Amino acid sequence: MRDHFEIRDGDVAGRIGELTVPRAGVTVETPALLPVINPNIVTVSPARLESEFGAQILITNSYIIHKNDDLHEEALDVGLHEMLDFDGAIMTDSGSFQLAEYGDITVTTREILQFQYDIGTDIGTPVDIPTPPDVPREQAERELAVTEEALQDAEDVDTGEMLVNAPVQGSTYPDLREEAGRAAYETDLDVFPIGAVVPLMNSYRYDDMVDVVAGAKRGLGRDAPIHLFGAGHPMMFALAVAMGCDLFDSAAYALYARDGRYLTVRGTEHLEDLDYLPCSCPICTSHSPDELRAADETEQERLLAEHNLHVSFEELHRVKQAIRSGNLLELVEERARSHPAMLDGYRALLEHTDQLEREDPVSKGSFFYLSEESAFRPEVRRHHDRLARLDATGTVLLTQGGTPKGDQFDATWRVVPPFGPFPRALSETYPLTAEVPDRTDRAAYEMAAEGVARLAAENPETAFVLAHDGWPESALERVPDDVTTESIHSVSPENGEETV
Ligand SMILES: [Zn+2]
Secondary structure, eight states: OOTTEEEEEEETTEEEEEEEETTTTEEEEESEEEEEEBTTBOSSOHHHHHHHHOOOEEEEEHHHHHHSHHHHHHHHHHOHHHHHTOOSEEEEEOSHHHHHHHSOOSOOHHHHHHHHHHHTOSEEOOOOOOOOTTOOHHHHHHHHHHHHHHHHHHHHSOOTTOEEBOOBOOTTOHHHHHHHHHHHHHSSOOBEEEOSOHHHHHTTOHHHHHHHHHHHHHHSOTTOOEEETTOOOGGGHHHHHHTTOOEEEESHHHHHHHTTEEEETTEEEEGGGOSSOOOOSHHHHHOOHHHHHHSOHHHHHHHHHHHHHHHHHHHHHHHHHHHHHTOHHHHHHHHHTTOHHHHHHHHHHHTTHHHHHTTSOSOOSOOBOOSGGGGGSHHHHHHHHHHTTOOOOSEEEEESSOEESSSOOSEEEEEETTTEEEEGGGTTSTTTTOBOOSSOOHHHHHHHHHHHHHHHHHOTTOEEEEEESOOOHHHHTTSOTTSEEEEGGGOOGGGTEEOO
16 A cells, blocks of 8 residues: 555546655645656746646756756755755656667666755656567567666665656556566555656557556556656646546646647647637637737747646646546546547547456436547446346346336346446446437447346246347447347337336
8 A cells, every 4th residue: 555645536437545755744646747847948837837836746857957057056945845845745757768869878777866855856766668669579688678677776766755656668558567567556655656657648649658657557557647758738637537537747748839839728829820729728818819829939839838738737737627526437528539549549548448447436416428449448347247146037128228017027127238237226226327319329238238248148948039229230230139139119108118
């Protein structure tokens, strides 16, 4: 049990948690966004990030500070909090990124962790190797072994109250990510960044990102706070939180701003292409696109960075509220519709339904069936598992329509796509209270048929009659042969049927 992280609420594998950062004397509510501060170029001051944007935690790079004589001296002299003018929690990176970019750095894990401790870092980081995607497996394994040595070195450094990151690497091999997650979890380190996913996000490989995170999550315990390292685009926050990520860091707000790019939850726009500003933040309500374009370079960069931060924090609030309301997957569905690659990410998420189902709360506020993907949600899987435990004896009518007045059936169950059959007594229980469109799609019928098949398989002595409202052939094919099927459109009320 990691006692500095407590989970308060959850939806899918996403959670609202509290990360206690003892050295800073603060508790950070997660999911949290850590704006990246480049100590050489401050676009929005940390004090303003705290007071105007509500940032409780930020991240800066201890290696840059270590390498720069002036910054080095100042940080040791006054400490990081005073140097940056920030009272919240400060995480520092170690130079691993520079190692990946330039192939060599001049510090070891022990040296940089000691330096981080000396400058007053609240959450420090060892020197791991961020192995990029798609490398040969042998390279991924070799570099992972080096990262795991770094974690062991980190355990040996006396870091007092400073929390320490245990990065999880393994390239695009989900089984290596799982193994790395398990090894990291077994250390006494505190926070778990999933590393080297930026190249996946930059090339819109959200499905591969989901598989990598799912692998790491299988190795890490549920109580492990997870940082999706380098993930700063608000478009994918909902998806990443649904997978169980708790911390995000954004360099994107500043880097994109420098490049004239304007973040939205549906993707990235170029300022030069915008005729309208689809946002109500203080920047967008007080400027027209022409005014933003006319601003001088530094001013434009600051204005765009502030907009980018507003839209990022706003989306994080939306995600948190969705967790509280129990409709995070509905938000993920909405975001998945903004780009085909996001849809791939959502579909990849649903391929991990069994894994999600173990964390998804049993009861929530609502289930809106919004797309064919909804048929594959964890709630549907859970209902099918429950069907295997329900008894049905004698002759049982499974019907989408009315209740027959005669007594030719021992029991009458309702059938609702995508769930399939259930006893009427369960009608008012989640998720069977779901709102499903009247114009249901093929995936919902097919999944309901899977439910019928599951029930029939568990009750081989029972005679089932399925009265359906005109299911497509692809659904009826999934119903076992020993289940009698009829369309309710062919049963008239005079034959003892009343409509509901
Ligand atoms: Zn704005």
